[in-house]
Amino acid sequence: METTTLPKDAILVVNAHSRRGQDNFDQAREKLEAAGVRLIAAHAVKDPEQMAATVRQAIDSGAPMVIVGGGDGSMSSTVDEFVGKDCVFALLPLGTANSFARTLGLPLDLDGAVRAIATGRRRRVDLGMIDRDYFVNAASLGLSPMIGQTVPHKLKRYLGRIGYLVWAAKCSVGFRPFRLTIDDGTQEHRLWSTEVRILNGPYHGGVELSDHAAVDTGEIVVQAVVGRSKPRLAWDWYAKFFKLRDRDAHTLEFHGQAFRIDTHPPQRISIDGEVLARTPVMVKIAPGAIEVAVAAGA
Template sequence: METNSLPREAALIVNVHSRKGEALFEQAREKLEAAGVRLIAAHAVRDPARLQDTVRQAVSSRAPMVIVGGGDGSLSGTVDELVGKNCVFGVLPLGTANSFARTLGIGLDLDSAVETIAHGRRRRIDLGMIDGDYFVNAASLGLSPMIGETVPHKLKRYLGRVGYLLWAVKCSAGFRAFRLTIDDGKAERRMWSTEVRILNGPYHGGVELSDRADVDSGEIVIQAVVGRSHARLAWDWYAKFFKLRDRDARTEEYRGQSFRIETRPRQRISIDGEVVARTPATVKIAPGAIDVAVPR
């Protein structure tokens, strides 16, 4: 057997609280089995707080592959359970932005994702870490956590990224820039900033933000939108969304294996859409942490 081949047995765990989860759980189960993946367990998890425990139980039962369906937050909230385990992480992108699937080159429709899990290959990738908590794709501080923490679930569920955009306009009225310090152990950089992205992959919010971040580079990328202007932050997102020539003019990037981030005032940190940490924080890369299923 090829060393990069995928298991033919798996446990399927879907967050049916995610944007597409409930509608697609039964379809996913049927399509996976029709594609030749034998499901030794299948769980539709309605309480997101139980998602990590369900994944932990599947890994403990020695499932050779655990397929998690949900948004980026669901994937980051469960990936800790696979670190150091002989278990492949399968991804069903059922969320709003699906940045991690974009990073891995997985199609965002159900058929493409099933094709990857059934006939793709195994790839060893890095994970990001914030104070010991693993994440798959990206974390941020500034305006994004304010949006993620307060956006109404129905707005996100039914309008997707458009809903996030509308809520961002509302939240920006009460948002203020902050003083940022980035320390890599050799030098400190100090600046005003409106948003900081901590990238293990190039995508965040479904938008390609950096061409220097990758899931097997062995480094984490810190990208700061510099200055105090809300308009500058809005234009940065616009320029990156439409891939304008000057899309990197409003940001500064730093690459390395470990950073200490401090802010004044303290800022909440959103990890793949879920607000679970605060500054100050230590940011690291965990090289080659897990195996994932990617297209062949």
């Protein structure tokens, strides 16, 4: 019989380079142990490139649960290690946008996140895929990868989401629209676009962008901001941020299990905040790929 109870033994791996990782590592360790989570080991990883290897070692050691602390990039870079493994993926949202934590309904404060891990339950969720790379929440192409690739770390660290907005205004000056082709296996859709979001959950950049994307539907959502107008793209983010009635006026959504996406000219792709791919790509859903820790009432 499958259990929904979370393990009490775990290994903690924190990205000490994330916005709040270094400051909160000691607190997280103390609070988890005080809440009844028995930490087999705890690692503060100062080089983000070593996050995946550290998590892999933790899983291979037989830990029943690995707690990953960091931002969405940390979650995305380590989630591949959990696929096909009997290990629960728990997260401490210590980044800027924390979109995956928002998608799972997790508290964004440290005390709340610790409480969810100590008293919550396990839940099986989907993952998105860009070619063979798994991601937890969202990928995008257009202006967002340009921002993610060039935004200064200190601006992101100290201003959070406001820092992204400031840098977005700077990057938009040199940005150009592109021709987009979405092939769902039966039909090709061709249109002009300024941004494309590939969504496994509703949030991207900490903003709820879709009413239909979720981690348990067995489908991926491709959302395109249509047309060639950069002011229209800015309006789309504004309308979705403030949940205006006409917030979907300038977007088209495509729902399915797999799509081929191509652009002219080729576009870089940001995967959970990290620029890791380039069009053309295959995007698809991996249904029920991993088990995650969620709050008891989520």
